Amino acid sequence: MVSVLSAQTKQTQRHREPCGACADCEVRKMAICAALQDDALDALESIMTSRKLETGEMLVEEGAPKLKVFSLTAGLLRLFTLLPDGRRQISGFLYPGDYLGLADDGTYSQTAEAVVPSTLCSFAVSEMDDLMDAHPALKDRLYVMTREALRQSRDNQLVLGRLAPVEKLASFLLVLSAQAERIGQPANPVHLAMNRTDIADYLGLTIETVSRCFTKMRTQGLIQLPDANTVSILSHRSLAAVAGAEFKS
Amino acid sequence: MVSVLSAQTKQTQRHREPCGACADCEVRKMAICAALQDDALDALESIMTSRKLETGEMLVEEGAPKLKVFSLTAGLLRLFTLLPDGRRQISGFLYPGDYLGLADDGTYSQTAEAVVPSTLCSFAVSEMDDLMDAHPALKDRLYVMTREALRQSRDNQLVLGRLAPVEKLASFLLVLSAQAERIGQPANPVHLAMNRTDIADYLGLTIETVSRCFTKMRTQGLIQLPDANTVSILSHRSLAAVAGAEFKS
């Protein structure tokens, strides 16, 4: 409690730093700070601290008390659950603009790790709660993002429960492509920041099956694989058809 | 718009009907109306209309404009998505106290049907939005329920992606048992209100596999099946072990 308060004091004193401040933030228009008035944004910035993560570094662990929430500004996180025997299910990836802590009440319900070096805005939950009381728009924004996350999670249930492996992978590539576009990157040569194990654990497959599906899609002329982490979509249309026509775009 | 207003007028006039009113509602302590002050509850009741559904009746359809939201008071609903070729994924079941419309913005993202005859409280979205502005506790309550739904959906992703068929079914039975207890029914002889097709479409299996898993669990002495829709859990402990130890209870 004491440390939280002193952190707040320290942050409040730091007005509008030239670089890295919200004003010139790359994800200002998409993150929690989107649709906030200037005063709310200032208040949000005043309780914000920055944090960086190395590849593979754990940010929060399932079951730990939820003391901080985060807004990802750059990089990529994976959100997952482990079974006692080591099986892992990645429930989703967090991209720049995404918020960590939407689902959690009291304790984190999942573990979050950096897939690549990442930078985040960090907020103490207690301060964020106070801020939400002062600025209803902030709470509304988080509520909207939570609904969006719920729809996405339910879409994933369909993918996991009813799509065949190739359909899963096609659907995944299309989502990645759309996501890249959303954060202002090229939609077509899709860059896979995560490895095969991550993809497998996200789609409920093994790495061998993921690899074979990539090969099959390449053989069928749907994609090219200049290298293992770059996918060139040759026919968005055909790929969508393979995705079980599940993809709305 | 006009019809909505006239409905409001009609409802506002009906004060505290003796039966079916919120005061003696069975799910008052669990539904959206939990944790509401009397004035908020009165306001909520004033815009509420009652609705009944027959078995199999559709309540809302995916893609349709979200004009109403619902609170289930009795019965059971299934929430699902269909693929063009007929494959279906049930993302969840709604039990008494659950709310329909948590994930949706503008249009319904999934179809909802009654599994058994059900009764609901119905609210016009426009009126509910007004009410949420007037009573922040209402919005907070919906937000809490949305977070809960998100955690549940992510748990389901783990079940769908990483559990074997018997583990899925064991996990499902334990959830059903806990749910029954939550709404004041016996936890142990679990009553299956849904059929094998529903269970299969919820767990990402075929009905044959579901049936065989039931048989296997019966053979192994984990459960008894007095009839197809009644499951007697013989060892909660063993069942939890089979569920991949995924079940926290």
Place this chain on the structure above:
DNA sequence: CGAATCTTTGAAGGAGATCAACTATAGTGG
């Protein structure tokens, strides 16, 4: 009682997992 629906069980086939080996890429240290 008989039709319809639901559930269970059986037999066959196939798809994905597992096990194993090989290739490619990146990072390290001599």
Place this chain on the structure above:
DNA sequence: CCACTATAGTTGATCTCCTTCAAAGATTCG
């Protein structure tokens, strides 16, 4: 700079489990 190692990805062979196809109970309802 280049071997050497470690890690990641691909490919192959086999096997197992789930799906598919089929038919036989069981239950419900008119």
